[in-house]
Amino acid sequence: MSTLFTNATLADDRVCDVLVAGETIAEVAAAGTLAPADADEVVDCDGKHLLPGAVDAHVHFREPGFAHKEDWHTGSRSAAAGGVTTVVDQPNTEPPTVTGAAVDEKAELAAKSSVDFGINGGVTEDWDPDSLFDRPIFALGEVFLADSTGDMGIEADLFADAVARAAREDTVVTVHAEDAALFDPAALERAGDGTGRDGDADAWSAFRTAEAEAAAVDRALEVGADSEAAIHIAHTSTPEGIDAASDAGATCEVTPHHLFLSREDLDELGTFGRMNPPLRSEARREAVFERVADGTVDIVATDHAPHTRAEKDASVRDAPSGVPGVETMLPLLLQEVREGTLDLERVRDLVAANPATVFDIEGKGRIVEGTDADLVLVDLEASREIRGDDLHSKCEWTPFEGREAVFPEVTLVRGHVAYDARGGDETFGEAVGENVRV
Known part of the structure; x- marks a missing residue:
């Protein structure tokens, strides 16, 4: 044909x-x-x-374990409807993708995908790196430096060991960079009972501080330098984190929600706007957008992390973190082209050419013979x-x-x-x- x-x-x-x-x-x-x-x-x-099909280097299609939120059939159709032709699935499923057997199980489920895919291998205390690297994993990560959905946060020594192993395997390490020691528990106390959409959803942004991201980015970059590993910082939400990655010669991504939403939107979003890392101030959002536009940021990726309406309509403490985004990433960026705030070549690079280069995906991201x-x-x-x-x-x-x-x-x-x-x-x-x- x-x-x-x-x-x-x-x-x-x-x-x-x-x-x-x-x-x-x-x-x-x-x-x-x-x-x-x-x-x-x-x-x-x-x-x-x-345009070349977009490569979304960060999705959570929820299978196995949480198919009531999303599955490979619905998630990949959503991707295709949004112009995404390749997705990279993260390891915090059930079971987590931290062994070769778990990779095999997820690959079988991904056979119903409408778009091409990669499967990331993760790190927990009981991970099996030998069997993991024996499989065709896309990258190591999302490696969590603080707990998020799936409770996969790991300690410093294990992180260093994992980064060193990835370096030996010539595999990129994608890092969820937040330092839980710099979270502010008092912020949640100030939220009162935080009940439902009427609670103080902004407390989550105050709790998971911008300083926690900046410190974790610095630590990840230091560990990466020690092992001469390729470090990619996931869903960077602060200009400080972006600048640190850029200055160190590492790569980073920004999500559409951190690009287009800020704490000012939480009055309307309520707990539907809770994610990790959280929404930042409008000033920080504007600074992140500037770095996306000027070329400092390498990639836009969605961190597509769907939950049901019933799950999200809970207290600020109990609502799960994450928002969907795989279908709206490219359409939102194209709207910015229409409005003259982003150049179309820049959008092409952010969602197609750059992800293909950063992660060495053969044959993707460009319209060439x-x-x-x-x-x-x-x-x-x-x-x-x-x-x-x-x-x-x-x-x-x-x-x-x-x-x-x-x-x-x-x-x-x-x-x-x-x-x-x-x-x-x-x-x-x-x-x-x-x-x-x-």
Whole structure:
């Protein structure tokens, strides 16, 4: 099967014809130079933009153990509908992905994925590094320096041992950087009973302090330097953490919720805005956005962490941390392009080219001959409001309710149509996802 995309505007404003043959991009040429007769199907993009599929380097698809929140079928469809063609799943499932057997179990579940995937191996006191590194894990991490969902926080000595082992295996270490010793328990006491959405949701931001992130980032970078390991800081929520990673030559990611939401939004979000690390001040959010725009930040990744409405509608102490985001990441960033606050090439690099480079994912992240035909067709002139009821995650809610965004018309995964919304009707293709490390 071959498909010719004609008159497609790429992120760098070149207008091109792009020929897909089977699962790869066969040719990229100036518009009007490739013959439509050579393709089984022709899609006239008519000035719309054709982008490389996004690589979301940080998702929690919840299987095994928590399939009532999300599973590989619903999570991957949500990804495809948002223009994400590769996801990397984190280890805090049940059982946690800290042994070779657990990797095998998760890989079997991921066979129903609509998009390509990687599986991270995690670290706990009873992890089995020999069997873990015997499997095709994507990276080591998310390694937790403080407890989050799944209670996988580890001590300093184990962290150092894990980083050293990853360095020997030439494997990137993705770090959840918070230092629990610098949390402020008094902040939760000031929240009163913190009941439900009417409680003081901002107490969670006051509790898990910005200083706790900065200190943990510094420690992770020091340990990484000692072992000459590649350190990647996950979901960096502070300009201090971003600058430290950049200064040390490490890489970091920022989530859409830390990019677009702040503590000022918590009056409306309540405990639906509780996550780890938490939302920061508006001043810090603006500083993070500046670093995303100017190239200091390497990657935008979602930390897609869905929970049910019933679970989130609890006290600030009891509500689980995390928000969904895999379907809205690229659409929100494209809206920023529409509004002139981000450059389209920068967005392409943040969600596609850079993740492929940082994590050495062969054939992903670029529209060039010989790479995987992971493609997203978007019309930057067509935006709509985000509505949780319209999204495809099992949790059926979003912290970005009502915000304008630009959603894909078509998403291809290795040349297969994973999602198609042309004509107003949505259709999904078959589950064709493959492990990018196999």
